[in-house]
Amino acid sequence: MLERIRIVLIGTSHPGNIGGTARAMHNMGLTDLALVAPRCEPLTADTVSRASGADTLVHNARTVDNLEDAVGDCTLVVGASARSRTLPWPMITPRELGERLPAELSSMQGRVALVFGREDSGLTNTELQRCHAHVHIPTNPDFSSLNLAAAVQVLAYECRLACLTETTDSAEPEAAPLATHEELEHYFAHLERCLIAIGFYDPAMPRQLMARLRRFTLRARPERMELNILRGILTATQRQAERHKDE
Amino acid sequence: MLERIRIVLIGTSHPGNIGGTARAMHNMGLTDLALVAPRCEPLTADTVSRASGADTLVHNARTVDNLEDAVGDCTLVVGASARSRTLPWPMITPRELGERLPAELSSMQGRVALVFGREDSGLTNTELQRCHAHVHIPTNPDFSSLNLAAAVQVLAYECRLACLTETTDSAEPEAAPLATHEELEHYFAHLERCLIAIGFYDPAMPRQLMARLRRFTLRARPERMELNILRGILTATQRQAERHKDE
Incomplete structure (x- = not known):
């Protein structure tokens, strides 16, 4: 299921954040990365350093010019949004996003994109309005701007949890016998x-x-x-x- | 409630990770940071850059020589652990950690420490055995080592969610004080x-x-x-x- 979830970064400025995103994705079992009009060279020493072994995801990433080309084949597009905009949009929490995934990805055609905006200005209204829903990570109102890779980490974590609970978890160690x-x-x-x-x-x-x-x-x-x-x-x-x- | 959750970093090597931790904490409303025997200068240009405005948390952090001094006053000490050890310890998921917090912090004496180990080698067995429980962030088995600040981000996120959703449950009897x-x-x-x-x-x-x-x-x-x-x-x-x- 996780292989049909795509992380889309729009207009990223810092290669380190691309590397950090790749690491967070690979840690959580996501593989599909798309870069829309990056404002930096995606693959630098900073990328590789922050990716810490996950830079293959950046090598394999598709780089495109606009959001349309990155999410055209997706059945659900969710934009990460720090704040509610003038025009209210369906707004879900990261946990609700996770809860929607199993049904969303149950058919083989299902494909989900999670879209993240620029470090300084997020997603534009036009981009936000191309999304089915917006997901907001609850933050301290006095300091609400998450690092890009940290935001990817939180959503990727919810994706992994949602997909793990679907499959039987047989990894539990055999418990020692309790006293009668x-x-x-x-x-x-x-x-x-x-x-x-x-x-x-x-x-x-x-x-x-x-x-x-x-x-x-x-x-x-x-x-x-x-x-x-x-x-x-x-x-x-x-x-x-x-x-x-x-x- | 969040003010009585302490993040403890042991033997951190990279100032950037201390900065990233501070940012993740501040984003999630946590303020109490303790550094145990850091293996780097905690406050560098890298720290400030990654903290992105949250470096006051590093300024206010307590630096101590050993785990004891960092968690002596805590009633619940939870160590972040990548793998199960030879002697299995109570192991909880980040979500279960969140679920335990409201009860844990309902009394004013309650204080929780989340302990994170070294970037290269995690927590020692001795350190792990000083914890009430271990928390494991589910990861891709092929690429399981999370960036330190990313691990803090995930647990801090669960802490924030748990404290946000907490409804005042005044029916609970006053619990007897736990041992520190x-x-x-x-x-x-x-x-x-x-x-x-x-x-x-x-x-x-x-x-x-x-x-x-x-x-x-x-x-x-x-x-x-x-x-x-x-x-x-x-x-x-x-x-x-x-x-x-x-x-």
């Missing part, structure tokens, strides 16, 4: 005997001590192996108390 | 001394024992009062071991 209720009860009984032996706990004056230790322990959902360690500590502690008694 | 990172570290040091005293732990043969006990304890998120009980038990246990030695 019975094992936990054996542990608590052992703990109580041990605390009595070292003179820390007096059943005649319970003061909710055992309840507090239960709550703490149960909250952690102990694994069987962890409970074995804790019981080992109790046994070692009891040994100290016993020796003392014998002498 | 510093109190927890004192407890672990005490636990280690005690386990050595009773002959259960040999630092020459660590076998991940302390790491396992850390993981178990941190998972439970101990309240201050619970930690006091646990330390009382340690003291009573040590007394047994000491008496035995004296006789």
Whole structure:
């Protein structure tokens, strides 16, 4: 699905931002980059440095003269916009964008473009009005202008999440077996005997001590192996108390 | 709420990444930056250029020698981690991190640290084991290493979303104060001394024992009062071991 999402940068001024965009895209599994009328040489030492290994995306990028040529084959075009304009447009959040992607890309013809404007002035009204919707990344109102590559990073991250949750995530490591209720009860009984032996706990004056230790322990959902360690500590502690008694 | 989230950068090598981090933070409304043993001059022309007006955050940043000093007052410490380690730790997604924040920061004592490692090698195992949980940003397995400022951007974005969508939930009972990172570290040091005293732990043969006990304890998120009980038990246990030695 991710291969049918295109990042479109319009009128970019700084090669470093193109490199940073390529890195953010590759990190999130996006590959399709289009540059519209860049205002700088796209491939410089700055590009390669910021791309940090992802500069193949810049090599493979299509460079075109205008937005039309970059998004002609797309079924959904979404423009990144810092502020609402005079003419209100359908405005979605990055998360809502993600939520729309699976349906949008379910057919093989589906192709989505995310369009980012100039570092200094964003997208023009004409460009914004060529988009199906605008996406606004929520920012601090006092300091709202995101770095271009950072904005790409946030939207690419939402794209990746949306596409990942669609596929079964079998990468989860096998969880260690948790202690059973019975094992936990054996542990608590052992703990109580041990605390009595070292003179820390007096059943005649319970003061909710055992309840507090239960709550703490149960909250952690102990694994069987962890409970074995804790019981080992109790046994070692009891040994100290016993020796003392014998002498 | 956002003012009680601290971004901690450990051993950063590139001033540009500190500037990029400051910009990402300020864009998302975060203000609290701590630098742990930076491997570069934090404030250079590169910093100011990438910060793009947010360099006050770097001016105001606290620079300290080690992780302890950066997160001592925090109730939740989350380390950004690219991969799962030999000893699996509670692992959350950026979104799950966001979901935890409102409850976490509902009390005035709540303070959260998000810890980011070195550009080349991330966080050490020791540093990772000082965290309650690890957060992993889902990435392309073939190109998984995010730029430092980009990683901060994604987590700061989730923080902002979580704090924006937070509806005042006054029905929650006032939670008992959680132990701070510093109190927890004192407890672990005490636990280690005690386990050595009773002959259960040999630092020459660590076998991940302390790491396992850390993981178990941190998972439970101990309240201050619970930690006091646990330390009382340690003291009573040590007394047994000491008496035995004296006789």
